Amino acid sequence: MAPVLETRSLDKRFGGIIAANAISIAIEKGARHALIGPNGAGKTTFVNLLTGMLRPSGGEILLDGAPITYLAPYRRVRLGIARTFQINQLFADLTPIETLGLAISERHGSGRDWWRIVGTRHGVTEEIGELLERFGLADVMTERTAVLPYGKQRLLEIALAFACRPRVLLLDEPAAGVPEAERHEILTTIAALPADVTVLLIEHDMDIVFGFADRISVLVNGELFVEGAPDAVARDPRVKAVYLGEAFDG
Amino acid sequence: MRPGLETETTRYLRARARFGPLEILFWVVAFSTIWLLPTRHLILTETVIWGLFALSLDLILGYAGIISLGHAAFFGVGAYAAGLLAKYELINEPSLALLASALAAAALGFATSFLVLRGSDLTRLMVTLGVSLVCFELANRYGDITGGADGLQGVTVAPIFGLYRFDMFGHVAYIYCLVVLFILFMLARRIVNSPFGLSLKAIKGNPLRSAAVGIAVNWRLVAVYTLSAGYAGVAGALLAQTQAFASLSMLSLERSADVLLILIIGGTGYLYGGILGALIYRLLQDYLSDLTARYWQFWIGLLLVAIVIIGRDRIGRWIAPVVRFASQLGRRPAPAKVATPEKGG
Numbered sequence: 001m002a003p004v005l006e007t008r009s010l011d012k013r014f015g016g017i018i019a020a021n022a023i024s025i026a027i028e029k030g031a032r033h034a035l036i037g038p039n040g041a042g043k044t045t046f047v048n049l050l051t052g053m054l055r056p057s058g059g060e061i062l063l064d065g066a067p068i069t070y071l072a073p074y075r076r077v078r079l080g081i082a083r084t085f086q087i088n089q090l091f092a093d094l095t096p097i098e099t100l101g102l103a104i105s106e107r108h109g110s111g112r113d114w115w116r117i118v119g120t121r122h123g124v125t126e127e128i129g130e131l132l133e134r135f136g137l138a139d140v141m142t143e144r145t146a147v148l149p150y151g152k153q154r155l156l157e158i159a160l161a162f163a164c165r166p167r168v169l170l171l172d173e174p175a176a177g178v179p180e181a182e183r184h185e186i187l188t189t190i191a192a193l194p195a196d197v198t199v200l201l202i203e204h205d206m207d208i209v210f211g212f213a214d215r216i217s218v219l220v221n222g223e224l225f226v227e228g229a230p231d232a233v234a235r236d237p238r239v240k241a242v243y244l245g246e247a248f249d250g
Numbered sequence: 251m252r253p254g255l256e257t258e259t260t261r262y263l264r265a266r267a268r269f270g271p272l273e274i275l276f277w278v279v280a281f282s283t284i285w286l287l288p289t290r291h292l293i294l295t296e297t298v299i300w301g302l303f304a305l306s307l308d309l310i311l312g313y314a315g316i317i318s319l320g321h322a323a324f325f326g327v328g329a330y331a332a333g334l335l336a337k338y339e340l341i342n343e344p345s346l347a348l349l350a351s352a353l354a355a356a357a358l359g360f361a362t363s364f365l366v367l368r369g370s371d372l373t374r375l376m377v378t379l380g381v382s383l384v385c386f387e388l389a390n391r392y393g394d395i396t397g398g399a400d401g402l403q404g405v406t407v408a409p410i411f412g413l414y415r416f417d418m419f420g421h422v423a424y425i426y427c428l429v430v431l432f433i434l435f436m437l438a439r440r441i442v443n444s445p446f447g448l449s450l451k452a453i454k455g456n457p458l459r460s461a462a463v464g465i466a467v468n469w470r471l472v473a474v475y476t477l478s479a480g481y482a483g484v485a486g487a488l489l490a491q492t493q494a495f496a497s498l499s500m501l502s503l504e505r506s507a508d509v510l511l512i513l514i515i516g517g518t519g520y521l522y523g524g525i526l527g528a529l530i531y532r533l534l535q536d537y538l539s540d541l542t543a544r545y546w547q548f549w550i551g552l553l554l555v556a557i558v559i560i561g562r563d564r565i566g567r568w569i570a571p572v573v574r575f576a577s578q579l580g581r582r583p584a585p586a587k588v589a590t591p592e593k594g595g
Contacts, residue, residue: 051462077464089459091452097262102452105445106464112473114446119263129256138255142262164463
């Protein structure tokens with residue numbers, strides 16, 4: 001099958017530091033792809049390159065075979081790449097209803113519409129309702145985002161990216177910092193994402209990765225170290241040595 | 251979907267844009283001053299113009315988070331445009347001249363908007379200040395057009411729609427300014443409640459995430475900055491028309507600082523702050539200058555410090571019960587709440 005998102009020898013240097021070195025990864029359509037690696041391996045840099053938040057120093061990024069290497073972030077979103085952030089990037093003063101309404105309006109291209117009242121376009125409130133339901137946000141939908149419990153904020157983080165109806169969804173450590181009790185809700189939500197959405201999961205937690213992914217890429221020092229199916233990666237002695245170590249022995 | 255969730259969402263979004271009883275009361279009172287306070291029309295005209303000017307600043311500061319210390323540039327350009335149009339009888343009808351002046355100020359706003367796209371608040375403060383200083387000195391330098399330090403003399407303003415001549419008591423001028431303020435306010439209100447307005451609030455809150463949900467951040471900022479400049483231009487043009495005069499003070503740094511002060515006193519981000527701020531500012535100025543003619547700004551300064559130190563949030567919390575009570579007075583009986591089954595049920 002043709003990859004939906006692909007990088008070809010993607011480089012990123014910050015001065016003398018190499019954050020991404022000739023990374024070539026192909027993400028298949030509908031895949032549940034995970035990107036793992038030790039701290040500082042360049043995982044978030046890679047996501048920033050894919051979404052246009054950073055400009056690559058070299059190489060290419062292709063979406064459905066067409067180059068998007070230097071496209072502005074908002075244009076990539078409109079082409080179907082959305083992401084979440086490892087540290088919440090939300091709109092503190094907006095409520096979940098407003099936040100989701102915003103993303104939906106933008107997707108419809110009505111963000112330049114300065115006359116219509118928000119939510120009066122056909123189908124918008126219905127879709128907001130569906131998203132609130134899917135991500136368990138209905139109970140807090142009229143609260144300011146700033147006062148939501150952390151777990152709900154994490155869910156809104158994912159819901160906001162999902163509201164862009166991406167073909168490729170990049171999840172940057174979606175469960176980071178979430179207390180054990182609220183973790184489960186996030187994981188079930190991620191597991192229930194529609195199959196036609198391609199997901200690239202950046203994650204630290206091995207339980208999450210192996211419960212979720214059908215393909216795993218391991219980044220070490222800005223380079224693609226190993227790539228393969230979960231059991232192959234899990235068995236790979238080199239991976240164990242550099243990264244998994246104790247997590248697997250235990 | 252949980253039953254009623256869509257209805258609740260719809261209701262919430264409708265309520266967001268609905269006119270509250272306090273708002274209706276505000277405009278009823280505002281228009282009733284036409285008949286109730288005929289002797290105060292000169293001072294009220296001035297207040298309305300300050301209010302409109304502060305509203306223009308609120309559009310960029312309160313909604314898009316762009317701080318400016320040079321908003322008088324657009325006010326002044328609007329004023330000189332209106333003055334020159336009337337003086338040389340290029341566009342005689344005042345409301346058309348107002349539109350033309352707004353376009354002139356908006357053009358300058360558009361041209362300089364690209365300078366405020368990047369950078370921190372400090373950069374923006376300096377860039378906007380710089381632009382206004384440049385405008386001021388240009389007006390000063392080309393005194394043969396602008397009248398320089400003497401101001402633009404010999405302006406005669408034609409009757410509005412060819413019918414209503416500005417009278418010496420300022421009655422027509424006040425009604426004219428109030429109507430313009432009302433129209434522009436309602437337009438601004440519509441805009442901030444639109445998807446475009448929502449995207450501005452998002453950009454103010456988090457530009458990074460805004461780009462990550464597909465918002466063309468820079469173009470939205472250019473658009474609102476241009477709009478705001480046009481509004482400021484109308485305010486300036488109103489002052490020039492009602493006073494039949496334009497002067498360098500309309501471009502001055504002091505005016506930029508005053509409008510920022512007025513907006514901060516009234517509060518940003520809910521549109522009424524500019525008008526309320528102008529009212530408070532004028533009333534205080536009147537009251538305090540009776541008390542201490544020369545030192546009234548001492549108290550204004552003290553008030554400003556107090557507001558900033560206490561903080562908007564806390565003041566908002568103090569007056570929240572009043573606002574809530576007032577808005578409940580006018581609310582129709584709430585529809586029976588839709589039964590919400592327990593989660594997972």
